[in-house]
Amino acid sequence: MEFFKVVGSRNQHKVVLFTLSTCAWCKLLKKYLKDNYVQYSYIDIDLVPENEKETIRKIIRDKGAPLSFPTTIIDDSILITGFRKDQIREALNF
Template sequence: MQFSKVSGKKNEHKVALYALSTCVWCKLTKQFLSDNNITYEFVDVDLLDQNDKTQAHQTITTKGGILSYPTIIVDDKTIITGFRKDKLKEALEI
């Protein structure tokens, strides 16, 4: 599964975003991360082939998440489902 990397000045946390290419909330999440200069990686799950989709779903559910988008995993432990500025600010210490 190939993630796209977006560089930012703040890279203290590892941020992985699982998104859908057509999802407004996913686009808002990407914009929020970029506006706050957060380095993050993202993958648009709906554009993946079936094997990579399965892998993405397993990664999310194994870490305790639900299959809802956007799903953000911070530092491989904190799962945020949906566009939640408050939770993102808390997890990313911004």
């Protein structure tokens, strides 16, 4: 499973995004993180091979997250569904 890494100077936390390549909210979130120098990894689920999708679904559901996008997981524990600037800022302390 291939995650794309976006490098940033704000790299104290592990930030993982589950996104869709077509989703406008996901694009906003990626841009917001980039503009704030946050380092993150993301995977556009609509672009992964079919046989990997079920594995991804399980990862998301195991975290107790709904299957909506974007889903952000910070340090394997904090879960944020949707593009929620305030929650992201709070979790990442900026």
